[in-house]
Amino acid sequence: MEMDRLQPDIKYEYCDRPGEDLDGNENFGGDEKRLFQLWSNIKATVLKYRSRGFMVSAACLGLICVFSILVLQIQMKAESDVKSSQKNILQEFNETINLLQVSYSRLSTEKDQLQNDCRTDKEIKLSYMNKVEKLNKTINDMQDSYSRLTTEKDQLQNDCRSDRELKLSYVNKVDELNKTINDNQVSYSRLTSEKDQLQNRFNSIEAELKKRNSEKGYSFIDDKKTWTESRQFCRDRGGDLLVINSVEEQRYISSVFQEGVWIGLSDIDNEGVMKWVDNSALTKQFWGQGEPNDDRGKEDCVELSPKKPNEKNWNDIPCSEKRKWICEN
Ligand SMILES: [Ca+2]
Ligand SMILES: [Ca+2]
Ligand SMILES: [Ca+2]
Incomplete structure (x- = not known):
């Protein structure tokens, strides 16, 4: 009876069956079970020691219990929040990783494509460079050939002109020589005739001279x-x-x-x-x-x-x- 007097404000009804709602249904998890077990132990102790001191102590313990439950609930809520936050972070992290993987794959593909394109571009550039080099060499060879042929053409033109001039000169000289020969033949004939006449004259004079010299x-x-x-x-x-x-x-x-x-x-x-x-x-x-x-x-x-x-x-x-x-x- 004393015990009932000392606990008028304590709602033992709520703690009589922890883990049950007011309708008597079980609604607790692992931690609540442990709290229920602790409360059962405390209750058993209180019932064992139904004294005033024990009741006070039990009340204090009840308060401590409630406080602990509150702290535990707060901790559990905090842990739950942390876990939820961690879960969200992990999910976001996974999503980010997935996105990064996708981006990595895409970038790898683009990198490979670019490498292929670059290699192709290099091959094309190298091919063009080779073609350009060959064309330059061909152009140089053609320039050399052109210069050589131009020189030969000029030389041939000069030779041809020289040959024509030389031929013309020879033709003129031949004409002059023929004319001179003809003139000389005429002169020769005339001189031969004159020589013969002079020889005859000389012979006659010589004969006459001999005659006169003999007479002298x-x-x-x-x-x-x-x-x-x-x-x-x-x-x-x-x-x-x-x-x-x-x-x-x-x-x-x-x-x-x-x-x-x-x-x-x-x-x-x-x-x-x-x-x-x-x-x-x-x-x-x-x-x-x-x-x-x-x-x-x-x-x-x-x-x-x-x-x-x-x-x-x-x-x-x-x-x-x-x-x-x-x-x-
Ligand atoms: Ca002398
Ligand atoms: Ca002498
Ligand atoms: Ca004499």
């Missing part, structure tokens, strides 16, 4: 001998080498001959003293410039040189020289 006592010998041999030739024929006694005779002999001839004058017997072969006096003298000079002490016989002035054409020369000569009877 001269013999013009068409041969060449030393001075001594020539004189002996004349002496063998009853005469001697020519002795010039007058200007007229000097002019006449000079006009008849075209080359040097011996005359009968020498200083063989006495050097420096010229003497005619007939020992006549040396009155008329027709020495050339600077003669007689007895060059090197070897000139003792005299020739008449018709190519020099008619009245200055005597010269002393070595007697061993060979000349034509004139015999005078």
